[in-house]
Amino acid sequence: MPISSPIGHLDSDCFYVSAERVRFPCLRGIPVGVLGNQGACVIAKSYELKAAGVKTRVPIWEARKICPEAVFVKRDFRWYEVLSRKMLDVLADVSPLVEYYSIDEMFFDASELPRVFGGSMREAALQLQQRMLQEVGVPVSIGIGESKTMAKLGSDTSKPFGVHTLHELTDKQRFDYLKSIPVGELCGVGRRSQAKLEQHRIFNCLDFIRADSKFIQNLLTIKGEALWYELQGESINKIATSRPPHKAISRGGSLGGKTAIAKQQHAWAVRNVERLIEAMDFHGVFARKFSLSLERPNDYGWGGHVVLSEPTNSFKLLCAVFREMLDRSDSRDKAISHMHLIAEKLSYRNEIQRTLFETTYSTHDGRPITESPIDQLATLKQQINQKVGRFAIRSGETLHLPEIYADETNDYDICDVQGKMCF
Amino acid sequence: MCQGIALSQCEIPESLIERYELSERIIRRGEGNIEFRFLLAERFPVLPLWHEGQFLILSWGNRNRHNKLPVSAWCSQESLEAGAWHHLRPREVFIPASFAWDRGVWYQVREGLKGVVVKDCDRKQHVYVLTQPATHYYEVMTRNNREPVMVGETI
Ligand SMILES: [Mg+2]
Numbered sequence: 001m002p003i004s005s006p007i008g009h010l011d012s013d014c015f016y017v018s019a020e021r022v023r024f025p026c027l028r029g030i031p032v033g034v035l036g037n038q039g040a041c042v043i044a045k046s047y048e049l050k051a052a053g054v055k056t057r058v059p060i061w062e063a064r065k066i067c068p069e070a071v072f073v074k075r076d077f078r079w080y081e082v083l084s085r086k087m088l089d090v091l092a093d094v095s096p097l098v099e100y101y102s103i104d105e106m107f108f109d110a111s112e113l114p115r116v117f118g119g120s121m122r123e124a125a126l127q128l129q130q131r132m133l134q135e136v137g138v139p140v141s142i143g144i145g146e147s148k149t150m151a152k153l154g155s156d157t158s159k160p161f162g163v164h165t166l167h168e169l170t171d172k173q174r175f176d177y178l179k180s181i182p183v184g185e186l187c188g189v190g191r192r193s194q195a196k197l198e199q200h201r202i203f204n205c206l207d208f209i210r211a212d213s214k215f216i217q218n219l220l221t222i223k224g225e226a227l228w229y230e231l232q233g234e235s236i237n238k239i240a241t242s243r244p245p246h247k248a249i250s251r252g253g254s255l256g257g258k259t260a261i262a263k264q265q266h267a268w269a270v271r272n273v274e275r276l277i278e279a280m281d282f283h284g285v286f287a288r289k290f291s292l293s294l295e296r297p298n299d300y301g302w303g304g305h306v307v308l309s310e311p312t313n314s315f316k317l318l319c320a321v322f323r324e325m326l327d328r329s330d331s332r333d334k335a336i337s338h339m340h341l342i343a344e345k346l347s348y349r350n351e352i353q354r355t356l357f358e359t360t361y362s363t364h365d366g367r368p369i370t371e372s373p374i375d376q377l378a379t380l381k382q383q384i385n386q387k388v389g390r391f392a393i394r395s396g397e398t399l400h401l402p403e404i405y406a407d408e409t410n411d412y413d414i415c416d417v418q419g420k421m422c423f
Numbered sequence: 424m425c426q427g428i429a430l431s432q433c434e435i436p437e438s439l440i441e442r443y444e445l446s447e448r449i450i451r452r453g454e455g456n457i458e459f460r461f462l463l464a465e466r467f468p469v470l471p472l473w474h475e476g477q478f479l480i481l482s483w484g485n486r487n488r489h490n491k492l493p494v495s496a497w498c499s500q501e502s503l504e505a506g507a508w509h510h511l512r513p514r515e516v517f518i519p520a521s522f523a524w525d526r527g528v529w530y531q532v533r534e535g536l537k538g539v540v541v542k543d544c545d546r547k548q549h550v551y552v553l554t555q556p557a558t559h560y561y562e563v564m565t566r567n568n569r570e571p572v573m574v575g576e577t578i
Contacts, residue, residue: 024533030455031452040563065527069452072529
C-alpha cells in the first residue's frame with residue numbers, strides 16, 4: 001500500500017441545530033427543527049427530532065403532527081457562516097492543508113495532529129473534537145483515512161460525536177468494516193450506479209474493492225475507478241484548497257403563490273439573480289453556465305440553459321441571460337409557482353484572467369448580447385450591501401414584488417447549502 | 424397570535440416559583456431543561472410578565488362579557504394605536520418566553536412577547552398579548568395571519 005499523509009474529514013453533527021444551540025442553550029436536549037426559506041419545511045433537525053421520525057424536507061404541518069413537542073427555529077445562515085469560519089480557523093491552526101468542502105464539512109491533512117496534540121492519532125482526533133466543542137461550541141465527528149473517501153466514510157459512520165481512525169485498522173478489521181457499508185453510502189455512488197453495481201452482485205464496499213478496477217471503470221467511468229483506488233487506501237482525490245466548494249450554486253424557490261404576470265415573473269427572476277450573485281460573491285466564484293427551471297402547476301415545467309464564453313458575475317449580463325431564457329420559456333400568461341436559477345462551471349475569481357474585452361454570448365436564435373465585464377453599478381451595489389447588510393440595495397426591477405419589501409423575513413433568505421436545498 | 428408560551432426554568436427566579444405555585448406547570452420537553460407552560464386552553468389561563476421590575480402572573484385576556492373589557496386574549500397593535508383601548512389606560516408589559524405555541528406549532532422566541540395590562544371594573548388586572556399582521560414566514564409556519572409582537576425580533 002502506498003504511503004501518504006493521512007487525510008481527515010471533519011463534519012459537524014446536525015450543524016444548523018448545533019449552531020442554534022450555541023447561542024440558545026434552552027434548545028439543548030429537545031427536538032428542534034430548522035425551517036427553510038419560507039417557513040414551510042424542515043431543512044435540518046436535531047437527533048431528538050430525527051428519533052421522533054421526522055425526516056429532512058418534511059413540511060412543517062406534517063412535522064408538528066409527528067412530533068408535537070418539537071420547537072421550530074428560523075434559519076439564520078449568517079450565523080451558520082460565522083461558526084463555519086470559526087471551525088475553519090480552528091482546523092487551519094492544527095493542519096497545514098484544509099479544504100472547505102461545505103458549510104460544515106472540511107477535509108484536512110491530518111499528518112500533524114499527533115504532534116500538535118500529543119498521543120496517538122485517535123487521541124489527537126479526540127482532542128481536536130474537544131477543541132471544536134470548546135472554541136466553536138458545535139459537536140463534530142471526525143474520520144481519518146488514507147484517502148478522502150475513507151476519511152469521509154469514517155466520519156459518516158462515527159456520527160454523532162464520534163471519531164474513526166480507519167488508517168489504523170488491520171486488514172481483517174478493514175475488510176469487516178468495508179463489508180458493513182452498502183455501496184450506496186459511498187459519496188459519488190448515486191441510485192443508478194448502485195443499481196448497476198447490484199446487478200453484478202456488488203452490494204457492499206468490500207464487494208466493490210474485490211471487483212476488478214477496470215470492470216468498475218467500465219461500469220462507472222473513471223470517477224468510479226478513483227473510488228476503487230481510494231477505498232483501497234490510495235489517495236487519488238487530493239485535498240483541494242482552491243477547489244470551488246460547490247459544483248453548482250442555486251437560488252430560487254417559491255414565488256409565494258403563483259403568478260402569470262410577465263412583469264412579476266421578470267421581477268422574481270431579477271430578484272433571484274441578485275441572490276445568486278450574492279451567493280457567488282460569498283464563495284468568491286464566477287460561473288459560465290446558467291440554467292433556469294420553472295414549475296408551472298397547470299402546464300409542463302420548463303428548463304433551459306445558457307453557456308457563456310467567459311465566467312462572470314455581472315448583474316447586467318445575468319439579468320439579460322435569465323430574461324432571455326424566461327422569454328424563451330414562453331411563460332407569458334402561464335402561471336409559474338417555482339423558479340430555480342442555477343450557476344455551474346464555477347471557477348475561483350483570482351484564478352481567472354479577466355478579459356479586457358466584452359463578454360458575448362449568443363441566444364438560441366443567434367442574437368448576440370454583449371456586456372462590458374466591468375459592471376460598475378453592481379460593484380457599487382455590492383460594496384454598499386456589504387456595509388449596510390445584504391440586499392439593502394436591490395434592483396429597481398424587483399419593485400413589482402411589494403411582498404419582498406413588506407416582509408422583513410425575506411431580507412437574507414439564503415437557504416440552499418449544498419445537499420440541503422429547501423425552498 | 425399565540426395560544427401558549429413556555430418559559431425555561433432559568434428565566435424565573437427560584438423564590439417566585441414557590442410564591443406562584445408554579446411547580447404544577449413544570450414540564451420537561453425531551454431531555455431538555457425544565458420549563459413552565461402557560462396555555463390559553465387552561466380553565467383559568469394566566470401569563471407571567473415583568474412590569475416595572477416586578478414579576479407578576481395575571482389572568483390572560485378576558486372571557487367575561489360583563490366587566491367592560493374586550494372578550495379576547497389578544498390586543499391588536501393597530502387597534503391600540505388607533506386609540507380603541509385608550510379608555511382602559513393600557514400599560515405595556517414584557518411577557519418573558521422561551522417558546523411560543525400557535526396552532527399546534529412550538530417556535531422559538533428569543534426574549535419574549537409584548538403585552539398590555541388593563542384593569543376590569545373590579546380593578547382586577549388582565550394581560551393581553553399584543554399582535555400584528557403575520558409575516559409571510561410566520562403565516563406559512565403556523566397558518567395564522569396574525570403573530571405576536573416580539574421583543575427585539577420579528578419572526
Ligand atoms: Mg454535518
